[in-house]
Amino acid sequence: MPFELVNPKGLERPVGYAHVATVSGGKVVYVAGQAPFDEKGKVVGKGDFVMQFAQVIRNLKTAVEGVDGRPDQYAVLTIYITDLPAYLNNRKSLGDAYREVFGKHFPAITLVEVASLYNADCMVEISGIAVID
Amino acid sequence: MPFELVNPKGLERPVGYAHVATVSGGKVVYVAGQAPFDEKGKVVGKGDFVMQFAQVIRNLKTAVEGVDGRPDQYAVLTIYITDLPAYLNNRKSLGDAYREVFGKHFPAITLVEVASLYNADCMVEISGIAVID
Amino acid sequence: MPFELVNPKGLERPVGYAHVATVSGGKVVYVAGQAPFDEKGKVVGKGDFVMQFAQVIRNLKTAVEGVDGRPDQYAVLTIYITDLPAYLNNRKSLGDAYREVFGKHFPAITLVEVASLYNADCMVEISGIAVID
Numbered sequence: 001m002p003f004e005l006v007n008p009k010g011l012e013r014p015v016g017y018a019h020v021a022t023v024s025g026g027k028v029v030y031v032a033g034q035a036p037f038d039e040k041g042k043v044v045g046k047g048d049f050v051m052q053f054a055q056v057i058r059n060l061k062t063a064v065e066g067v068d069g070r071p072d073q074y075a076v077l078t079i080y081i082t083d084l085p086a087y088l089n090n091r092k093s094l095g096d097a098y099r100e101v102f103g104k105h106f107p108a109i110t111l112v113e114v115a116s117l118y119n120a121d122c123m124v125e126i127s128g129i130a131v132i133d
Numbered sequence: 134m135p136f137e138l139v140n141p142k143g144l145e146r147p148v149g150y151a152h153v154a155t156v157s158g159g160k161v162v163y164v165a166g167q168a169p170f171d172e173k174g175k176v177v178g179k180g181d182f183v184m185q186f187a188q189v190i191r192n193l194k195t196a197v198e199g200v201d202g203r204p205d206q207y208a209v210l211t212i213y214i215t216d217l218p219a220y221l222n223n224r225k226s227l228g229d230a231y232r233e234v235f236g237k238h239f240p241a242i243t244l245v246e247v248a249s250l251y252n253a254d255c256m257v258e259i260s261g262i263a264v265i266d
Numbered sequence: 267m268p269f270e271l272v273n274p275k276g277l278e279r280p281v282g283y284a285h286v287a288t289v290s291g292g293k294v295v296y297v298a299g300q301a302p303f304d305e306k307g308k309v310v311g312k313g314d315f316v317m318q319f320a321q322v323i324r325n326l327k328t329a330v331e332g333v334d335g336r337p338d339q340y341a342v343l344t345i346y347i348t349d350l351p352a353y354l355n356n357r358k359s360l361g362d363a364y365r366e367v368f369g370k371h372f373p374a375i376t377l378v379e380v381a382s383l384y385n386a387d388c389m390v391e392i393s394g395i396a397v398i399d
């Protein structure tokens with residue numbers, strides 16, 4: 001595999017992410033921030049954080065498959081959310097939505113709460129870097 | 134070209150950005166968040182979002198040209214803004230400023246509204262990844 | 267060295283960062299956003315921005331050393347903070363903490379103030395990209 005996920009000793013034990021992804025080859029695929037839009041550009045799950053997250057995860061799948069990759073080839077994700085409590089209060093449902101696409105694959109993930117996303121109805125946006133053989 | 138912009142089926146039709154950039158070679162150039170500073174470090178366009186955006190776009194050009202690249206070799210941009218309404222209400226002027234440097238080249242773009250940038254007078258900062266032959 | 271830091275003419279003279287990092291080889295290492303956790307997952311320096319920053323810097327060292335790299339192989343850092351005044355008012359102490367690990371090595375750095383980080387007690391999180399021979 002052209003990339004490897006590593007969790008160095010001395011860092012907090014990661015749950016649901018990896019600390020480090022090392023890339024030693026392959027084609028690197030940058031996926032722009034995916035918002036909870038359907039293919040017509042309509043927000044899926046207005047006001048519903050879990051539905052929006054599930055749509056974004058599906059869009060990440062669509063994006064990487066569109067260049068002949070697979071979800072488990074994401075090495076890095078950056079998650080931008082606008083409502084941290086909605087994230088923290090729905091961990092189980094969000095985990096279910098995540099695993100439906102990614103299984104037990106956990107890339108190097110950074111999560112931040114921002115003021116707003118481009119579309120005021122969007123509560124989550126995720127960009128990613130995948131590495132394809 | 135060592136990178137390609139792709140818009141996979143099943144994702145919203147992108148206007149002014151691409152969903153995916155694939156990189157298969159070349160030298161990868163990371164450009165740190167460019168703020169609306171002139172070369173003396175003075176903010177250009179204090180209080181004027183469009184002027185600031187135009188300066189940042191020019192700085193992105195200066196940055197990539199400084200390593201013998203061209204603006205159309207940017208594969209990825211991440212746009213941090215502090216005033217989403219100022220962005221949404223000036224789409225036409227911002228598009229003009231963008232096209233002056235980038236023409237119709239639209240990389241994989243992520244945009245988020247943050248609380249603040251390093252300099253309180255700055256309303257926009259853009260980091261980028263270019264791929265040079 | 268497989269990467270080079272460059273400061274193109276025409277851009278503000280950078281202090282404490284570089285404008286551009288060019289990568290022409292090596293293994294690319296993505297380090298997920300490091301928060302001020304110790305290895306047990308406990309926040310170090312609750313309410314103390316400088317202590318948190320110092321811990322994050324040490325974690326970046328631990329992360330890159332965990333894949334046989336060195337701190338001076340970081341090409342890119344993205345700094346997310348939740349309290350810009352705390353950053354601006356502690357420049358000297360933060361510089362000291364930085365130099366203890368990085369010396370005079372200044373990668374391409376982007377800094378933004380966000381609304382919140384994953385853990386409400388965390389005031390700073392830094393992700394990075396290192397390039398290892």
